[in-house]
Amino acid sequence: xxxxxxxxxxxxxxxxxxxxxxxxxxxxxxxxxxxxxxxxxxxxxxxxxxxxxxxxxxxxxxxxxxxxxxxxxxxxxxxxxxxxxxxxxxxxxxxxxxxxxxxxxxxxxxxxxxxxxxxxxxxxxxxxxxxxxxxxxxxxxxxxxxxxxxxxxxxxxxxxxxxxxxxxxxxxxxxxxxxxxxxxxxxxxxxxxxxxxxxxxxxxxxxxxxxxxxxxxxxxxxxxxxxxxxxxxxxxxxxxxxxxxxxxxxxxxxxxxxxxxxxxxxxxxxxxxxxxxxxxxxxxxxxxxxxxxxxxxxxxxxxxxxxxxxxxxxxxxxxxxxxxxxxxxxxxxxxxxxxxxxxxxxxxxxxxxxxxxxxxxxxxxxxxxxxxxxxxxxxxxxxxxxxxxxxxxxxxxxxxxxxxxxxxxxxxxxxxxxxxxxxxxxxxxxxxxxxxxxxxxxxxxxxxxxxxxxxxxxxxxxxxxxxxxxxxxxxxxxxxxxxxxxxxxxxxxxxxxxxxxxxxxxxxxxxxxxxxxxxxxxxxxxxxxxxxxxxxxxxxxxxxxxxxxxxxxxxxxxxxxxxxxxxxxxxxxxxxxxxxxxxxxxxxxxxxxxxxxxxxxxxxxxxxxxxxxxxxxxxxxxxxxxxxxxxxxxxxxxxxxxxxxxxxxxxxxxxxxxxxxxxxxxxxxxxxxxxxxxxxxxxxxxxxxxxxxxxxxxxxxxxxxxxxxxxxxxxxxxxxxxxxxxxxxxxxxxxxxxxx
DNA sequence: GTTTAGGATTGG
Numbered sequence: 001x002x003x004x005x006x007x008x009x010x011x012x013x014x015x016x017x018x019x020x021x022x023x024x025x026x027x028x029x030x031x032x033x034x035x036x037x038x039x040x041x042x043x044x045x046x047x048x049x050x051x052x053x054x055x056x057x058x059x060x061x062x063x064x065x066x067x068x069x070x071x072x073x074x075x076x077x078x079x080x081x082x083x084x085x086x087x088x089x090x091x092x093x094x095x096x097x098x099x100x101x102x103x104x105x106x107x108x109x110x111x112x113x114x115x116x117x118x119x120x121x122x123x124x125x126x127x128x129x130x131x132x133x134x135x136x137x138x139x140x141x142x143x144x145x146x147x148x149x150x151x152x153x154x155x156x157x158x159x160x161x162x163x164x165x166x167x168x169x170x171x172x173x174x175x176x177x178x179x180x181x182x183x184x185x186x187x188x189x190x191x192x193x194x195x196x197x198x199x200x201x202x203x204x205x206x207x208x209x210x211x212x213x214x215x216x217x218x219x220x221x222x223x224x225x226x227x228x229x230x231x232x233x234x235x236x237x238x239x240x241x242x243x244x245x246x247x248x249x250x251x252x253x254x255x256x257x258x259x260x261x262x263x264x265x266x267x268x269x270x271x272x273x274x275x276x277x278x279x280x281x282x283x284x285x286x287x288x289x290x291x292x293x294x295x296x297x298x299x300x301x302x303x304x305x306x307x308x309x310x311x312x313x314x315x316x317x318x319x320x321x322x323x324x325x326x327x328x329x330x331x332x333x334x335x336x337x338x339x340x341x342x343x344x345x346x347x348x349x350x351x352x353x354x355x356x357x358x359x360x361x362x363x364x365x366x367x368x369x370x371x372x373x374x375x376x377x378x379x380x381x382x383x384x385x386x387x388x389x390x391x392x393x394x395x396x397x398x399x400x401x402x403x404x405x406x407x408x409x410x411x412x413x414x415x416x417x418x419x420x421x422x423x424x425x426x427x428x429x430x431x432x433x434x435x436x437x438x439x440x441x442x443x444x445x446x447x448x449x450x451x452x453x454x455x456x457x458x459x460x461x462x463x464x465x466x467x468x469x470x471x472x473x474x475x476x477x478x479x480x481x482x483x484x485x486x487x488x489x490x491x492x493x494x495x496x497x498x499x500x501x502x503x504x505x506x507x508x509x510x511x512x513x514x515x516x517x518x519x520x521x522x523x524x525x526x527x528x529x530x531x532x533x534x535x536x537x538x539x540x541x542x543x544x545x546x547x548x549x550x551x552x553x554x555x556x557x558x559x560x561x562x563x564x565x566x567x568x569x570x571x572x573x574x575x576x577x578x579x580x581x582x583x584x585x586x587x588x589x590x591x592x593x594x595x596x597x598x599x600x601x602x603x604x605x606x607x608x609x610x611x612x613x614x615x616x617x618x619x620x621x622x623x624x625x626x627x628x629x630x631x632x633x634x635x636x637x638x639x640x641x642x643x644x645x646x647x648x649x650x651x652x653x654x655x656x657x658x659x660x661x662x663x664x665x666x667x668x669x670x671x672x673x674x675x676x677x678x679x680x681x682x683x684x685x686x687x688x689x690x691x692x693x694x695x696x697x698x699x700x701x702x703x704x705x706x707x708x709x710x711x712x713x714x715x716x717x718x719x720x721x722x723x724x725x726x727x728x729x730x731x732x733x734x735x736x737x738x739x740x
Numbered sequence: 741g742t743t744t745a746g747g748a749t750t751g752g
Contacts, residue, residue: 191747192747197745198745205745219746336752384752406749439747
């Protein structure tokens with residue numbers, strides 16, 4: 001996830017990975033496969049940055065496709081974009097109206113405002129790690145100025161458009177001067193994944209070289225793991241800014257200094273120049289691209305450099321050898337305090353029999369059993385000591401590279417839980433020994449990395465073969481990559497097989513349909529389909545009075561209603577029980593003018609000293625309301641209507657409590673502004689406020705629809721409340737299941 | 741604005 005600012009003349013194409021293909025905005029429709037797709041357009045509207053939590057943001061923008069592809073003239077070429085999280089914050093700071101952006105890693109939704117704004121019927125949602133914005137600055141925001149701040153790399157990256165960029169110079173590795181602070185490029189010949197130092201930071205150790213053939217060791221200390229070089233292979237290219245040359249043991253070394261930043265590239269000649277960095281913006285121009293490509297081809301010609309990778313698939317593992325393994329984590333189990341078992345596969349079959357490790361399902365995260373076919377491909381990896389802590393953070397489903405793994409013929413005893421089982425002589429076990437020698441460690445690889453793509457391809461081949469050979473298995477666990485989830489603090493079981501304990505005789509679906517309501521049945525059926533496919537879409541609002549279920553209103557819609565209400569400036573008289581005043585919209589540091597909004601509070605609450613426990617807030621946008629929700633425990637948005645104060649339409653939350661929003665049922669509420677009675681109450685909660693306001697409170701529930709079939713009929717089944725949660729974890733379309 | 745580590749395997 002990043003906003004990449006591209007420098008002058010490079011156009012938004014130069015950093016964009018080549019596997020991405022652009023689709024015209026007019027062709028976007030819900031349900032379209034957006035994997036590896038991009039959309040390009042000019043920013044014609046940029047909304048405010050909406051803070052939804054301390055560290056979470058939403059921003060809405062509109063882009064218009066304004067190049068040749070517009071020939072489809074009657075089509076909608078302007079589209080709403082909703083950006084979430086840190087990317088929204090970054091976008092807000094880095095992108096201006098008029099810039100041309102290229103977006104990737106988005107999903108397509110239905111635009112709730114299409115009727116109103118007449119824009120594209122869809123909107124694009126950008127969130128998560130895959131979302132990227134490539135920005136091409138179109139106009140200098142200020143006239144040419146010599147006073148460009150050089151405070152940080154971020155500014156100079158932006159500045160690259162304002163002034164002729166304060167161009168970085170890179171020092172060759174044979175020209176390093178002791179005590180100087182330099183920028184360097186190099187090819188990685190050795191590296192260790194970051195490991196915890198005895199001090200406050202993680203430490204990365206690497207060695208790089210360049211055309212000068214000098215090899216220089218580098219030591220990087222950073223507190224945050226993401227700020228470390230993202231090195232996956234020897235042969236990767238790194239660019240480091242602001243490293244200091246020091247002497248250790250008569251050799252020059254490089255150590256990071258303040259303002260340090262690093263970008264890493266894959267080392268394959270001809271491969272995509274895809275930057276890996278935690279820097280939200282960075283300078284990158286044609287010269288940089290050329291440097292990367294020159295280093296790649298130089299390295300390829302050097303026979304003395306370590307082979308590009310020690311990577312070996314399970315199918316080529318030699319007993320006793322050390323190697324790097326790229327694999328997917330399927331399950332893990334704690335063995336003891338110094339040892340954790342990782343169950344992994346890479347889709348290939350190891351020619352040696354693999355050690356079987358029996359572990360207690362209670363200490364296993366992820367499925368505790370797999371199909372026989374798949375089980376035969378799974379390698380048991382025992383990781384020790386310092387790697388245990390890192391393994392703790394791994395989630396089943398993740399793609400990993402394990403460095404300096406050792407294949408050991410199973411004559412050694414497996415520790416902990418497995419000590420009672422007979423030792424399987426001649427079976428291969430895999431050990432990641434303690435320490436960091438030879439770069440020992442584990443790294444999570446991003447899903448889009450070429451290595452992961454390759455492993456996935458091999459896995460899919462295997463799955464296809466299984467499907468052809470044993471179609472009856474239709475092994476659902478094979479597509480599983482959902483870690484166990486939590487609901488109300490309790491872990492939810494994600495097992496592939498559930499055993500029904502009911503004693504009922506199964507009946508057919510046609511028998512179910514013919515029988516009277518209210519009976520309990522037991523059926524054996526096939527799942528034809530289910531919806532929604534995304535768990536968050538299963539979250540609905542439920543009215544316990546009229547038993548209606550509705551969708552949670554889209555934020556765009558909620559924001560629009562707030563915005564309409566905030567423009568209304570009709571005269572009104574506040575209710576007699578209310579005291580009126582103003583609240584400042586703090587936090588707006590742009591400084592121009594301090595905004596304030598009208599608020600009303602209950603006189604009673606005021607006299608009880610509970611002034612900040614409940615406010616009735618007028619004329620605020622959704623963004624402002626969320627902002628104030630950090631300060632005031634309960635906020636009821638109001639507007640003037642017919643000379644009186646009234647609640648907003650119940651399409652929007654009637655109450656904001658911190659991060660939580662509460663909705664009322666339109667059908668069952670008789671909403672009116674009344675003073676809540678809170679005498680003797682310690683805490684004002686949503687129930688008290690809803691009751692006072694005549695609002696029928698809606699509850700959040702999970703709802704899923706399953707379409708079942710057997711030989712006799714089909715049946716739609718609704719699962720709701722907590723039931724909707726587990727079903728997604730273990731049932732896939734096509735699988736036979738036995739609900740009751 | 742300090743410190744950390746400073747490649748180099750035998751070990752369950």
